[in-house]
Amino acid sequence: DVKVTQSSRYLVKRTGEKVFLECVQDMDHENMFWYRQDPGLGLRLIYFSYDVKMKEKGDIPEGYSVSREKKERFSLILESASTNQTSMYLCASKTGGSEKLFFGSGTQLSVL
Amino acid sequence: ILNVEQSPQSLHVQEGDSTNFTCSFPSSNFYALHWYRWETAKSPEALFVMTLNGDEKKKGRISATLNTKEGYSYLYIKGSQPEDSATYLCAIFTGSNYKLTFGKGTLLTVNP
Numbered sequence: 006d007v008k009v010t011q012s013s014r015y016l017v018k019r020t021g022e023k024v025f026l027e028c029v030q031d032m033d034h035e036n037m038f039w040y041r042q043d044p045g046l047g048l049r050l051i052y053f054s055y056d057v058k059m060k061e062k063g064d065i066p067e068g069y070s071v072s073r074e075k076k077e078r079f080s081l082i083l084e085s086a087s088t089n090q091t092s093m094y095l096c097a098s099k100t101g102g103s104e105k106l107f108f109g110s111g112t113q114l115s116v117l
Numbered sequence: 118i119l120n121v122e123q124s125p126q127s128l129h130v131q132e133g134d135s136t137n138f139t140c141s142f143p144s145s146n147f148y149a150l151h152w153y154r155w156e157t158a159k160s161p162e163a164l165f166v167m168t169l170n171g172d173e174k175k176k177g178r179i180s181a182t183l184n185t186k187e188g189y190s191y192l193y194i195k196g197s198q199p200e201d202s203a204t205y206l207c208a209i210f211t212g213s214n215y216k217l218t219f220g221k222g223t224l225l226t227v228n229p
Contacts, residue, residue: 009160038216038217040219045221046221047206047219047220047221047222048206048208048219048222049219050216050217050218053216061216063216064218095160095161103148103149103151103166103168103210104166105151105163105166106151106153106161106163106208106217107163108160108161108162109160110159110160111160
């Protein structure tokens with residue numbers, strides 16, 4: 006069974022902390038994505054990566070950075086967490102072209 | 118930013134009812150449309166990937182149609198069951214980059 010695994014289901018952090026959200030996929034997919042889900046706003050793309058060490062900004066990259074040192078792992082970094090980054094974060098991966106996304110189970114991050 | 122509209126925002130139906138909802142998108146630069154189902158506390162799962170104008174896809178009681186010339190897709194659920202309760206997401210792939218742009222979703226609640 007294919008899998009996208011996110012390291013934490015729930016996370017509580019304090020304002021100003023550096024936060025790492027980890028995502029691992031076992032499908033040898035080239036493309037990996039980080040989205041956030043907020044009520045009334047839908048899924049919004051933060052960053053994506055189409056190859057190791059390659060990254061592209063999505064629609065809302067401000068306040069975030071990413072790292073992809075290995076093909077299977079894509080990390081989202083909140084350099085200095087703020088309360089407006091409280092959200093559900095979803096990682097996804099896919100092969101090339103228009104193929105479907107495979108999602109992780111999400112990380113609900115609360116920044117206090 | 119590509120504008121993907123889904124309607125209605127939410128929907129309540131009785132068990133056994135058939136229902137449908139809409140995804141609208143700009144018809145220019147269209148490459149593919151995805152439908153996902155996102156049940157509470159689970160990962161979003163792909164239902165359909167559609168690329169051709171006039172495409173119709175079916176999976177059990179759920180089916181979808183695509184009109185790329187006028188920029189819309191319908192998702193139909195026949196004989197809704199409580200387990201169909203979920204948020205249904207539509208996403209558009211333009212092919213010009215690697216990313217999918219999502220609508221805000223339709224939240225379906227099926228009452229027993």
